[in-house]
Amino acid sequence: MENAARMNSTITLNQSAILAPQTRQSPMRPLSRNWLVQRFSLSPSHNYDERVIQRATDAMKRQVGSELRPAAVMIALAERNGELHVLLTKRATHLKHHPGQISFPGGKVENSDQDIVETAIREMEEEIGVCTNRDDLLGCLASLPTVSGYLVTPVIAFVDPSYTPVIDSNEVDTLFEVPLAQFLRRKAIRKQPFLVRGNTYDIYAMSYQEHLIWGVTAQILHALSRQLSLN
Template identity: 50%
Template sequence: MTRTEFLHQFHHLRLTRREPDYPLKAEARPAAVLIPLLDYGDKLHVLLTERAHHLRHHPGQISFPGGAVEESDETVVEAAMREANEEIGLPRQNVEVIGLLPSYRTVSRYKVAPVIGFVDPNFQPQLDANEVESAFEVPLAHLLDRRNHLVHTTHRDKRPFPIYFIPWQDKMIWGVTAAILRNLSHHIHP
């Protein structure tokens, strides 16, 4: 999929299917992540991070750059850009934001706003070792292909709740990251 094909599909107005998020009974804390699309001309890749192994919450989990919205952030886009800069050294001017996906609520009581942006593929990540163990790329086509998505159903509050997994080489993308990618897949390939 090229940048032009992606933009055509992304900006095409239509209602798309969304994966169920976690039904919260209390107010969620706002958060934002950046889905960094690296444009190689004839194909797009997504830059993902592996969280540092010493972290208390979700050590080693695959994620997008991002985190909680701070009081200093005027918008969720600013929060995603700030977090991407802190975690992988991505300057704001190196990101062309093209839009957002609907927010996704998590069991840890966050309402995550996924921000999508194009990033120059020559960008060299500068990882914050306190937060990020590694960064790697995955072809967008692999992530959007629902034949690569695995679904495990668990129960929360006596109701079935799906957990998504997307294997890539020796990595397993799962949880919120996989659910957001699945929502992007529904948006691009309804």
């Protein structure tokens, strides 16, 4: 859930192949809240890439006695002038899992959480100080297993565009927004080979300005974009 300038030393990713095509594509028309509510409600959900799920499953098999831990991320959407924007964070560089990568606000389920939706709402408020409630909930995507041992459920909700962020520097380095339409462009999120500990895998990735969005975050956005696809 990495800035284009900083990649984990165990990973080699050809970012130039991702960065170049994105700058030549024209943006789509703005997407409003009303459009998304109708489109999301009427469109069938899109499953994740089976190879991504298999990689996570294989990683868990190598950890004897380990079970996937439930977690949630919040796909927070702010509407300005009729256009929805997705809130994304750059994770703090000292974190154990996915340091410096681009991600949604989120984290593991706590015993005090009523359900997975409460986990996503709580984590977003704790990490970036942005609040929402169940009245502004759009829905959830299918849960996705990760190689770090979590079963992540993406929750989608609208937030007040006039929010004032309060960033927890222990978790988050930067908060920024991307127009939702950017993720729905044709082939905006594409598979790219990368090397991890001597093995080559295909992952989803895309660039936006100076940010490289890849891994679990890109996989979730790809599933959402397929569900909402205009092409």
